[in-house]
Amino acid sequence: MMMNLFSSFDPSTNFLSFNWMSTMIGLMFIPTVFWKIPSRSIFFWNKIILTLHKEFKILMQKKSSQGNTILMISLFSLILFNNFIGLFPYIFTSTSHMVLTLTLALPFWLSFMIFGWLNNTIHMLAHLVPNGTPSILMPFMVCIETISNIIRPGTLAIRLSANMIAGHLLLTLLGNTGSSMSILMMNLLIIAQILLLILESAVAMIQSYVFTVLTTLYSSEVN
Template sequence: MMMNLFSSFDPSTNFNSSMNWSSTFIGLLFIPTLFWKIPSRTIMLWNKINITLHKEFKILISNSTSQGNTLMLIGLLLLILFNNFLGLFPYIFTSTSHMVLTLTLALPFWLSFMIFGWINNTTHMLAHLVPTGTPNLLMPFMVCIETISNIIRPGTLAIRLSANMIAGHLLLTLLGNTGSSLSMAMLSLLIIAQILLLVLESAVAIIQSYVFTVLTTLYSSEVN
């Protein structure tokens, strides 16, 4: 039995199962279909999505020498999107609501960008610490502010994703727990509200995966 509402987001107590994180790897089951000789409709839709995302990220990166980076970013988006949607199903642990996964995704990307930028484009990285047109008196303060804002970037990425996933699931859980004490008329309204919230959560799952990947792309474009 869960001691509190937030225990549903704790993988060590969720249904007393050690298989909670296995939902993250269910997407690997779809990989063999990519090698079929005749593509199915699902694979054709998958390729169409990949091409659209490639064009989108190519504009954001704006670097002709880094053509393969879009594939890595597309994989990141689809991984987050897949796990966000899996969390909407009953009895499936939402791995993207846990800071272990979101910080694991955000921190290596940010760290690799910083190491690459400071080693190869040191002057460019130093120029980013002082915005154009800053008065000489404010330059030391702007360096401190820009440094702090740069350091907290992986934390903000991880917290944004996990907090949005937790908020919607908590609201669905709170409304669902009140169903047993409501009348038939109020129960009908509750079901309608739950369906609308489920649609909203589906939109949030898409938007948050896109926002996470786009922000990662923008961070990478700053070091070039």
């Protein structure tokens, strides 16, 4: 019996737990890229990669930063895979934990801040005060912009993990009530869970895209 509503998201505490190995399951699909005749799924994924490359290239603006789109596409692929793999029964959802999401967000934000303050110090200082700010409000704007910059990795991590927890928690709660329902209500419950699963699939794609786009925008601010 669950101790609380969120205990279903807890990783196993046994020695040598393999729960976090679900993050690496996608590596098994990499050799399919090297087939002599690519499959339709490879063509479809290549199309997605090219579309993302064009969009991230526009967001980064600077021509010398266009090669960084490979890094952002890899980040998108990692989050998208882990979001989707968590929708399958009995598979650990690593993106619902701050351990993974903060590990992804914090190094990116820290590297952007270090790069910006070392190479574009004047630009970073000017960014603390938006254009057209009255002189009397400048000290307050500096404090507000500083706080907003500091909480960026936290907001990125919490947004991803909270959205993944919310849908999984709702599916878990509905599934636990199925044993006490009538046949008619059971059919309605199954239909509701199918619709929720479709919604969760959309959330998995949207949240991975939002995380990557925001990271790209943060990187373009320091250049």
